[in-house]
Amino acid sequence: MASGADRISDLPEGVLHHILSLLPAHDAVRTCVLAQSWRHHWRFAPAVRLAGCTGWSGGAYTFGPFVDGLLLARRGGAPLDSCDFDLDLDIDLDLGQYDVPKMERRVNSWIRRALRRQIRELRFEVTTTPRRLPLTLEDRNLASEHLTRLELMGVRGNARVLDFSCCPALVDLKMEECEVGSLEMHSPSLKHLRIRYCLFYSNYRTGMSFPSLVSFEFVTNVGRVPVLESMPSLETAKVRYDHFYDDRCDNGRLDDCGDVSCDGCYYYYGPYDYNCMFLEGLTEATDLKLSAYPDLYVFNRDLEWCPAFSKLKTLVLSRWFVSADLGAVIWFLCHAPLLEKLTLKPSKVRNSLMNSEGSYRPLEQPIKASHLQIVEIKCEDVDEIVLKILEVLNATGLPQEKIRIQCPGS
Numbered sequence: 001m002a003s004g005a006d007r008i009s010d011l012p013e014g015v016l017h018h019i020l021s022l023l024p025a026h027d028a029v030r031t032c033v034l035a036q037s038w039r040h041h042w043r044f045a046p047a048v049r050l051a052g053c054t055g056w057s058g059g060a061y062t063f064g065p066f067v068d069g070l071l072l073a074r075r076g077g078a079p080l081d082s083c084d085f086d087l088d089l090d091i092d093l094d095l096g097q098y099d100v101p102k103m104e105r106r107v108n109s110w111i112r113r114a115l116r117r118q119i120r121e122l123r124f125e126v127t128t129t130p131r132r133l134p135l136t137l138e139d140r141n142l143a144s145e146h147l148t149r150l151e152l153m154g155v156r157g158n159a160r161v162l163d164f165s166c167c168p169a170l171v172d173l174k175m176e177e178c179e180v181g182s183l184e185m186h187s188p189s190l191k192h193l194r195i196r197y198c199l200f201y202s203n204y205r206t207g208m209s210f211p212s213l214v215s216f217e218f219v220t221n222v223g224r225v226p227v228l229e230s231m232p233s234l235e236t237a238k239v240r241y242d243h244f245y246d247d248r249c250d251n252g253r254l255d256d257c258g259d260v261s262c263d264g265c266y267y268y269y270g271p272y273d274y275n276c277m278f279l280e281g282l283t284e285a286t287d288l289k290l291s292a293y294p295d296l297y298v299f300n301r302d303l304e305w306c307p308a309f310s311k312l313k314t315l316v317l318s319r320w321f322v323s324a325d326l327g328a329v330i331w332f333l334c335h336a337p338l339l340e341k342l343t344l345k346p347s348k349v350r351n352s353l354m355n356s357e358g359s360y361r362p363l364e365q366p367i368k369a370s371h372l373q374i375v376e377i378k379c380e381d382v383d384e385i386v387l388k389i390l391e392v393l394n395a396t397g398l399p400q401e402k403i404r405i406q407c408p409g410s
């Protein structure tokens with residue numbers, strides 16, 4: 001400004017601290033040289049954002065000590081509301097192949113120090129390349145009475161890390177591109193869970209216990225389908241299984257093929273006497289989206305044992321769930337008595353799967369869908385599957401004006 005007056009310093013301290021919390025940590029710290037009055041403002045910023053060492057002289061060898069010093073200096077400052085780590089494994093943390101244990105110890109110490117600052121939100125993202133393994137979190141529980149939101153990306157967590165019972169206030173968890181190295185995941189308090197592009201065991205099933213969960217998103221993960229325990233508070237769920245999973249028969253069946261050399265069917269039967277491994281955990285939902293590749297046998301198996309979806313009002317079914325025999329569609333029409341809106345996205349399924357002895361057979365009983373108000377069919381063209389869907393819907397007594405078909409040719 002023309003007068004050269006420092007009007008920023010006249011702002012209320014709370015405003016200054018908020019502004020500093022929006023800056024990368026190394027820029028926030030540099031404000032201490034602006035004036036005597038700015039010397040300690042950065043210590044009271046409610047958020048710390050560590051965005052890596054790009055452009056730093058010395059790279060990872062200077063970035064690490066800076067983070068150590070920053071978190072140590074915050075010990076005498078105000079409690080942190082949030083701490084955000086956005087790191088690149090090959091740039092910010094690359095100390096050479098012989099220093100990997102040292103690097104992992106340092107990173108884990110950052111997380112512990114951040115939690116001791118009473119943070120409510122922790123985001124820890126590590127970008128990796130296909131040639132590098134995820135960064136391993138140390139074998140101890142994350143413990144904080146204040147943490148409410150946690151985001152993990154590009155890390156490997158074992159049994160203790162993925163037992164969140166030592167974070168009694170945690171309500172929101174997001175995991176992306178992580179490796180789940182545990183037979184169990186648990187949190188009594190968690191309400192919102194998103195797991196995307198994560199790697200699960202291929203030789204074991206992971207049990208998931210989140211009794212307070214309200215929303216659940218499980219999309220495009222790899223490995224064995226986990227075992228879901230009851231989630232009585234669940235309202236919304238989105239599940240998508242692409243072709244990166246191990247629960248498919250090498251011989252192209254939807255039941256246990258009996259071939260001892262078939263790795264896919266080796267875990268066909270659920271552990272611990274679980275008849276229904278996945279779908280039963282979703283039965284309390286009111287809003288549900290389900291999508292799976294056609295050769296995933298778990299859902300076909302689950303439909304034989306799954307109880308009714310007694311609260312379900314909105315349902316979207318894609319791929320396997322709208323396969324040629326329409327078994328899953330009919331099952332939901334019969335077992336979701338309060339269903340109001342149904343969206344179907346048909347897919348073409350090869351005959352070898354549809355003719356498997358283990359494929360789900362439509363129930364031979366009247367279909368009652370008294371609450372159904374609208375059915376949307378989203379397809380590429382009006383083919384044989386769509387005509388079968390219309391035949392099934394006609395059997396429910398649903399008026400034609402409540403059926404909408406959306407396709408490019410319509």
